[in-house]
Amino acid sequence: MSTAARVSSRVHQLPEQSFVRVRDLEVRIGATRHAIEVALSRLAATETLHSVGRGLYWKGSCTREGMEPPPPLQLGIELGGVGSGPAELSAVRFLGLTSQVPVAVHVAVPGRARAAMPGITFHARPYSRVLHALRPAEVAVLEVLRMWPSGIESDWSALRRRVIALIKQDVVRVPIVTAALRDERTPNARRHWQRLSERFTTSR
Secondary structure, three states: OOHHHHHHHHHHHOOOOEEEEHHHHHHHHOOOHHHHHHHHHHHHHOOOOEEEEOOEEEEOOEEOOEEOOOOHHHHHHHHHOOOOEEOHHHHHHHOOOOOOOOOOEEEEEEEOOOOOEOOEEEEEEOOHHHHOOOOHHHHHHHHHHHHOOOOOOOOHHHHHHHHHHHHHOOOOOHHHHHHHHOOOOOHHHHHHHHHHHHHHHHHO
16 A cells, blocks of 8 residues: 555544644654655645644544634644643633633743744743643643632632542643642742642542
């Protein structure tokens, strides 16, 4: 089977709302990067995929107007890589603590911040977030703790209930967040997490 056929087969197996990375296909298919890039470019030309960045494609839902682009927050987190997640008002909204809709999506990325792109602003955060492999929800919690209570509509009890729910769902891992906070430069975030932690044992 040719590289083009193997790439096409792999892409068609993926569900809608999926990102496709050239480097991932290199591992799965074992073909050269150039051959994979050519195959993906051809799929993009037929609107099977949508190119959203260097070596990155999106398989979205198809409508009469064409393929729907990825949600800005989802795209920002994908571009940011491991340890990335919503920041500022986007983090507050991600946790369901505000009804406000940010004009631009804000994404916290480990290490150096990427240049802003239409609708997405990136913010630099400790590189150790990569080492801890923080999930988007865990990043959102850290970001809200960093800014609490500024710009947040909900009260402390609402934040506590939301975090406890995420812990019970195993979306937020207490040991991982605790370890990541040691590298944060905002003492308030550590203090707020400690305050939340006092209720975890009795609420689980």
